[in-house]
Amino acid sequence: MNKTMKLVAVGATFLFGTTLVSDHTVHADTPRTDMVDVSNHNGQMTTPEFVDMRNNHGVKSIVTKISEVTIYHDWTAAGNIRAAREAGLYINGYHYLYATTVAGVIAEANYAVAMAQADGLPVGAVLVADVEEPAQMAMDVNM
Numbered sequence: 231m232n233k234t235m236k237l238v239a240v241g242a243t244f245l246f247g248t249t250l251v252s253d254h255t256v257h258a259d260t261p262r263t264d265m266v267d268v269s270n271h272n273g274q275m276t277t278p279e280f281v282d283m284r285n286n287h288g289v290k291s292i293v294t295k296i297s298e299v300t301i302y303h304d305w306t307a308a309g310n311i312r313a314a315r316e317a318g319l320y321i322n323g324y325h326y327l328y329a330t331t332v333a334g335v336i337a338e339a340n341y342a343v344a345m346a347q348a349d350g351l352p353v354g355a356v357l358v359a360d361v362e363e364p365a366q367m368a369m370d371v372n373m
Contacts, residue, residue: 269295291320
């Protein structure tokens, strides 16, 4: 695997804490809003949209969908990366993982890294595996 990018397998990451958003105190159990997840489901994001999120909602970084399996490349990823960079945000990516075997995980990881590089994901950015399929949740952790 490419040394400049890491594929980290995680189910879902939720960041909790007490923070201030738009001068309102947020309770400890309220998710923070300093990172947003964007994908083809949101459509192509623009630099002004990211600037608005940064200036008015405290967004500091994005995680954009890059790929799924070894056949789907998110058509919004490259544009989201470019727009977020122009807005001055930190940029990360994710791959929606379907694999249930070691060979499958390796194939999907290689595909995700190739697509992330093609999209311009910055060197040093985090590339995360989104693991949430029911078949994966039922698997032995020692796969």
